[in-house]
Amino acid sequence: MALAREKVLEEARQALEAESKGQAGISLVCYQVMLMLESQRSWGGFLYELGRIDERTKVANERASNKIGKGSFAWAWQLDGTTEERERGITMDVAMQSLSTPHRNITILDAPGHRDFIPNMISGASQADCALLVVDASTGEFEAGFDRGGQTREHVVLVRSLGVSQIIVAINKLDMVDWSKDRYEDICAQLKAFLVQSGFQTSKTYFTPVGAMTGVNLMKRQGQDAAALKTWYSGPTLVELLDRLQPPKRDIASPLRFPISNVFKGQSSTSGVSGRICGGLVQVGERLRILPGDETAVVKTIETETDRVPWAAAGSNVTLYLTAVDPIHLDIGSVLCPQNDPIQLASAFTARIIVFDIQVPILAGTSVELFHHSRDVPAAISKLNATLDRASGAVTKKNPRVLTKGASAEVQITIRPATFAGLGARSTPIPLEPFSVNKEMGRILIRRGGETIGAGQWLMFYPSTDRSDATNT
Numbered sequence: 001m002a003l004a005r006e007k008v009l010e011e012a013r014q015a016l017e018a019e020s021k022g023q024a025g026i027s028l029v030c031y032q033v034m035l036m037l038e039s040q041r042s043w044g045g046f047l048y049e050l051g052r053i054d055e056r057t058k059v060a061n062e063r064a065s066n067k068i069g070k071g072s073f074a075w076a077w078q079l080d081g082t083t084e085e086r087e088r089g090i091t092m093d094v095a096m097q098s099l100s101t102p103h104r105n106i107t108i109l110d111a112p113g114h115r116d117f118i119p120n121m122i123s124g125a126s127q128a129d130c131a132l133l134v135v136d137a138s139t140g141e142f143e144a145g146f147d148r149g150g151q152t153r154e155h156v157v158l159v160r161s162l163g164v165s166q167i168i169v170a171i172n173k174l175d176m177v178d179w180s181k182d183r184y185e186d187i188c189a190q191l192k193a194f195l196v197q198s199g200f201q202t203s204k205t206y207f208t209p210v211g212a213m214t215g216v217n218l219m220k221r222q223g224q225d226a227a228a229l230k231t232w233y234s235g236p237t238l239v240e241l242l243d244r245l246q247p248p249k250r251d252i253a254s255p256l257r258f259p260i261s262n263v264f265k266g267q268s269s270t271s272g273v274s275g276r277i278c279g280g281l282v283q284v285g286e287r288l289r290i291l292p293g294d295e296t297a298v299v300k301t302i303e304t305e306t307d308r309v310p311w312a313a314a315g316s317n318v319t320l321y322l323t324a325v326d327p328i329h330l331d332i333g334s335v336l337c338p339q340n341d342p343i344q345l346a347s348a349f350t351a352r353i354i355v356f357d358i359q360v361p362i363l364a365g366t367s368v369e370l371f372h373h374s375r376d377v378p379a380a381i382s383k384l385n386a387t388l389d390r391a392s393g394a395v396t397k398k399n400p401r402v403l404t405k406g407a408s409a410e411v412q413i414t415i416r417p418a419t420f421a422g423l424g425a426r427s428t429p430i431p432l433e434p435f436s437v438n439k440e441m442g443r444i445l446i447r448r449g450g451e452t453i454g455a456g457q458w459l460m461f462y463p464s465t466d467r468s469d470a471t472n473t
Helices: 002-021 036-049 055-067 083-088 115-125 141-146 151-161 181-197 224-230 238-242
Strands: 024-032 095-100 104-111 130-136 166-172 205-209 258-265 271-276 281-283 287-291 295-303 311-313 317-323 335-338 344-346 348-355 366-372 375-388 395-398 408-415 430-432 443-448 451-461
Touching: 002 281, 002 311, 104 115, 115 151, 130 141, 130 151, 141 151, 141 181, 151 181, 151 443, 151 451, 166 181, 166 238, 181 205, 205 238, 281 295, 344 451, 348 375, 348 443, 366 408, 366 430, 375 443
Parallel strands: 024 104, 024 130, 130 166, 166 205
Antiparallel strands: 095 104, 258 271, 258 335, 271 317, 281 311, 287 295, 287 335, 295 317, 344 430, 348 408, 348 451, 366 375, 366 443, 375 395, 375 408, 443 451
16 A cells, blocks of 8 residues: 555646646635625526536526526526525535636535524635635625624634635625725725735735626626726636636645545445545545544545546545445544544644634633534633733733633633533544644634634643543554
């Protein structure tokens, strides 16, 4: 296997080098903010223009949506595939689609924007390299999303906290305000300041005006519908901005880390798991460890959005079909890794966090929900070690009593047993890796009472942690 691995590593390096000279692959998470459904219907039309939806599928969706009285949602049905999503008219889970521009192969992760499905949104964002934020320019709608507590703010903070550093903002529905240049510039000014405050660099932030339902400035600016926009805008279209996105460096030499984001039954005796490879590579025939737990599985086939492949490397969103494992041992949030180099498990650890714009301060003992990729578990901030200077990381105060908004701190986090577990039940440790070793596997999000209150990086095991919780063999 060692020789085979070296051969696959060399193939992966050559493939990445070829991509850098041709069509590089990236993952794009898309958030439809405010009147999400209108935006998603527009996105379906965009895919149709790019040739990703054929005429037969378009007609079938139109007929089926009309049959249940939701004809205006026909475009959304390309991404909303479940019966419940189509009946309710909202995105509930992460849908995957792909498209190509002259220099990029893009995997689209269409994430739900509704606050009831924030965990699924976090799962989608954790698999992305870049973000597309679609905001509604019509009167009153942008303000509703951007005011304190609005979804626009939360989406931006979440996606940046999960490591996404490039973002395209599509200012949609400008046709509803007569293609007003003043309205566009006002929205851009407000968002630019907030994006910088949230950690995005101005050089990696892009804006473009669109009228998605009529196709204006998605791929081109032609026809009567685009006449008003052309009087004051001559910048790039949305496709041109997508084509400029830069794929990040892929860490293919590190051990395989594959957090499971979805589990389903495959053909014959296989079980399917999908997700993003956060480090290393995986190949057909390889036996992998499943953590937490003590089970293994063999990779029978690997599929991308469009192809079946013999191997896949870091940064790829793939589906693995596994054999030699009972599906009961495959859980969302579990991590697949090599047998001889497993990821560590932790039930208590130290983390460096940044506290968001919260109303209620954080105290030692505060109960929270801890999010790591597609896993969310009950936890507690068991101790406040120190507050830190946000720029230098230097300790400013040891053992603070509370953490307030904007604070940077080092805290101890303990995983709690599930609420339905019996008295005396032990918590299940979760797979983590230090941020210094693997950035994607070292990021965490903290929520309380339906609100995201902080984000951070896993630093180390809590000194008193039972080492049986850490898998090192």
